[in-house]
Amino acid sequence: MATSESASLSKAVKQQYMDLPQGDKVQAMYIWIDGTGEGLRCKTRTLDSEPKTIDDLPEWNFDGSSTYQSEGSNSDMYLIPAAMFRDPFRKDPNKLVLCQVLKYNRKPAETNLRLMCKKIMEMVENQVPWFGMEQEYTILGTDGHPFGWPSNGFPGPQGPYYCGVGADKAYGRDIVEAHYRACLYAGVQICGTNAEVMPAQWEFQVGPCEGINMGDHLWAARFILHRVCEDFGVVASFDPKPIPGNWNGAGCHTNFSTKEMREDGGLRAIEESIEKLGKRHRYHICAYDPKGGLDNARRLTGHHETSNIHEFSAGVANRGASIRIPHSVGQDKKGYFEDRRPSANCDPYAVTEAMIRTCLLSEVGEDHKKNIYFT
Numbered sequence: 001m002a003t004s005e006s007a008s009l010s011k012a013v014k015q016q017y018m019d020l021p022q023g024d025k026v027q028a029m030y031i032w033i034d035g036t037g038e039g040l041r042c043k044t045r046t047l048d049s050e051p052k053t054i055d056d057l058p059e060w061n062f063d064g065s066s067t068y069q070s071e072g073s074n075s076d077m078y079l080i081p082a083a084m085f086r087d088p089f090r091k092d093p094n095k096l097v098l099c100q101v102l103k104y105n106r107k108p109a110e111t112n113l114r115l116m117c118k119k120i121m122e123m124v125e126n127q128v129p130w131f132g133m134e135q136e137y138t139i140l141g142t143d144g145h146p147f148g149w150p151s152n153g154f155p156g157p158q159g160p161y162y163c164g165v166g167a168d169k170a171y172g173r174d175i176v177e178a179h180y181r182a183c184l185y186a187g188v189q190i191c192g193t194n195a196e197v198m199p200a201q202w203e204f205q206v207g208p209c210e211g212i213n214m215g216d217h218l219w220a221a222r223f224i225l226h227r228v229c230e231d232f233g234v235v236a237s238f239d240p241k242p243i244p245g246n247w248n249g250a251g252c253h254t255n256f257s258t259k260e261m262r263e264d265g266g267l268r269a270i271e272e273s274i275e276k277l278g279k280r281h282r283y284h285i286c287a288y289d290p291k292g293g294l295d296n297a298r299r300l301t302g303h304h305e306t307s308n309i310h311e312f313s314a315g316v317a318n319r320g321a322s323i324r325i326p327h328s329v330g331q332d333k334k335g336y337f338e339d340r341r342p343s344a345n346c347d348p349y350a351v352t353e354a355m356i357r358t359c360l361l362s363e364v365g366e367d368h369k370k371n372i373y374f375t
Contacts (some may be wrong), residue, residue: 001130001143001146001148001149001151001233001345002140002141002142002143002145003141003142003144003233003234004173004233004234004270005229006230006233007230007231007232007233007234010231011064011151011231012150018090023234024106024320025045025046025047025048025051025059026046026047026048026049026050026051026093026094026095026099027044027045027046027047027087027094027095028045028047028051028057028094028095028096028098028336029042029043029092029094029095029096029221030042030043030044030081030098030224031096031097031098031099032069032079032098032099032100032101033066033067033101033111033112033219033347034068034069034111034159035064035069035110035134036068036111037111037113037290037347037348038238038290038345039067040222040223040226041062041067042223042303042320043062043136046301046340048095050152051095052077053084054082054083054084054223055079057081057084057095057097058081059078059080059081060078060079060099061076061077061078061079061315062077062079062234063075063076064076064077064103064109064341065120066102069102069110069111069208069265070100070104070196071111072094072358075103075104077101077102077103077104078101078102078103078104078106079099079100080099080100080101080223080244081096081097081099082099082100082114082217083097083098083213083217083220084096084097084098084214085097085186085188085220085330086185086186086187086329086355087186087239088181088185088186088224088273089182089227090185091185092253093271095225095261096186096220096224096233098216098219098223099183099292100112102269103370104217107200108342111347112216113347113349113353114212114216114349115213116348116349117215117349117352117353118211118212118351120353120355120356120361121211121212121352121353122169122211122328123129123132123356124209124356124360124361126327127152127258127259127260127360128179128210128259129196129210129211129256129257129258129352129356130209130210130256130257130258130262130303130336131207131208131209131210131214131254131255131348131352131355132191132205132206132207132208132209132214132254132255133205133206133207133214133216133219133253133254133255133342133351134203134204134205134251134252134253134254134349135203135204135205135206135222135252135344136196136201136203136250136251136344137201137202137203137225137236137237137238137250137344138174138198138200138201138202138236138237138239138242138250139171139172139200139201139202139234139236139237140200140234140236140237141234141235141237141240142233142234142235143237145197146171146173146198146200146242146243146354147164147171147172147200147203147234148171148198148200149197149200155199156197156311157246158197158199158209158246158247158248159236160277161195161196161197161198161199161201162194162195162196162197163194163195164195168194169199169260170195171199171200172200172202172234173195173262173369175197175228175229175232175234176193176202176204177238177294178228178231178232179193179221179224179225179228180204180229182224182227182228183204183218183220183224184223186220186224188205188206188212188220188221188224189206189207189209190204190217190218190221191203191205191206191207191208191219192204192205192314192368193205195247195349196248196250197248197304197325198243198247198248198362199247201250204221205223206218206221207255208255211306211352212349213349214348214352215347215352218348219348222236222238237250238250238342238344238345239295239345240289240298240299240344240345241295241298243310246304247304248299248304248305249304249344250299250344250366251298251306251341251342251343251344252342252343252344252345252351253338253339253340253342254338254339254342254347254348254351254352255336255337255338255356256336256337256338256339256355256359257335257336257337258359258360259271261273261282261331261333261334261335261336261337262332262334262335262336264333265280265333265334266333266334266335267329267330267335268331270325270329270336272339273337273358273359274314274325274337274362276325276359276362277312277322277323277355277359278312278357278360279313279365280358280366281311281312281322282366283354283358283365283366283367284339284341284355284358285300285309285341287350287351287353287354288341288342288343288346288350288351288354289342289343290345290347290350293309295343295345296309296343297309297322298342298343302320305319305320306320306340306343307321307322307340307341307375309322319340321340322339322340322341323337323338323339323340324337324340325337325338326338327351337356347360
């Protein structure tokens with residue numbers, strides 16, 4: 001399996017420099033979503049003191065013509081700090097800074113979905129919406145071949161790998177453990193991890209997060225995963241169907257509840273939301289992957305624990321449905337439900353905004369700005 005040349009550089013030599021004192025200065029790594037809506041970019045600046053809040057962080061800028069976000073003739077883009085985390089790579093007092101992107105005219109960039117999401121979340125903050133997202137991903141070599149797979153063939157069929165233990169079942173656990181601990185250090189609300197059905201496929205869960213924090217924490221967790229994989233010389237893929245054929249795809253199942261749903265008798269509110277979701281299936285499919293449904297069409301086939309992309313369904317403990325109500329929720333008559341449609345490469349701001357618009361703001365209609373698959 002191919003790994004990056006950078007991974008072969010001596011980490012011991014690097015550590016000699018990382019151990020040097022940095023005085024009162026702080027390194028702040030600014031992170032943003034590029035023009036693809038999936039890729040992340042970053043760069044670092046020096047601050048004179050440790051920032052305590054977002055308000056302590058200055059705006060910055062970058063060349064948008066090199067990130068698919070502008071033309072070279074007018075390429076200045078602005079980085080607006082939105083969320084701050086501890087830096088698990090450089091360690092305290094250094095910071096990771098998740099940013100929104102504005103264009104030269106101070107309007108949001110096309111892939112800056114956070115701005116509208118935050119406005120929508122503020123409209124329903126009295127309902128205390130909680131989210132939990134289950135991020136699946138696949139570890140690949142730099143040649144795109146799944147980690148640990150035979151170079152000229154396939155591993156044994158699916159069955160022993162989900163939550164598996166042992167060198168012949170769990171491929172790449174060191175990466176998973178490093179990512180988990182790095183997220184905890186950073187302050188990301190990671191709440192679990194497990195090996196998935198396809199070998200070299202894993203999942204981590206983030207939540208519960210209220211409102212806009214869901215998108216912030218999932219994007220931060222994704223960035224940390226990419227950086228951890230960089231150190232190991234491998235690649236983290238969020239492709240919803242990285243390997244064609246009889247192998248599971250990768251999703252980002254999204255769990256949702258409100259204060260009313262979590263209280264006694266909340267099952268009624270859950271059922272009302274599911275009914276609303278059923279009337280806007282196409283709208284949500286278009287919001288649930290960055291290509292308006294094209295990526296999810298490869299995954300949502302009705303096989304491999306997925307629903308069919310053309311049909312809406314819901315059921316208790318049914319992992320082949322669009323919406324799953326856990327058994328415990330059916331018994332307790334309160335709790336949450338799981339939307340299993342979002343793809344692994346979804347934008348969590350788009351997913352959570354769409355759920356609020358439909359379930360809490362009672363918007364109707366199937367039109368969506370990224371309605372590509374159904375045109």
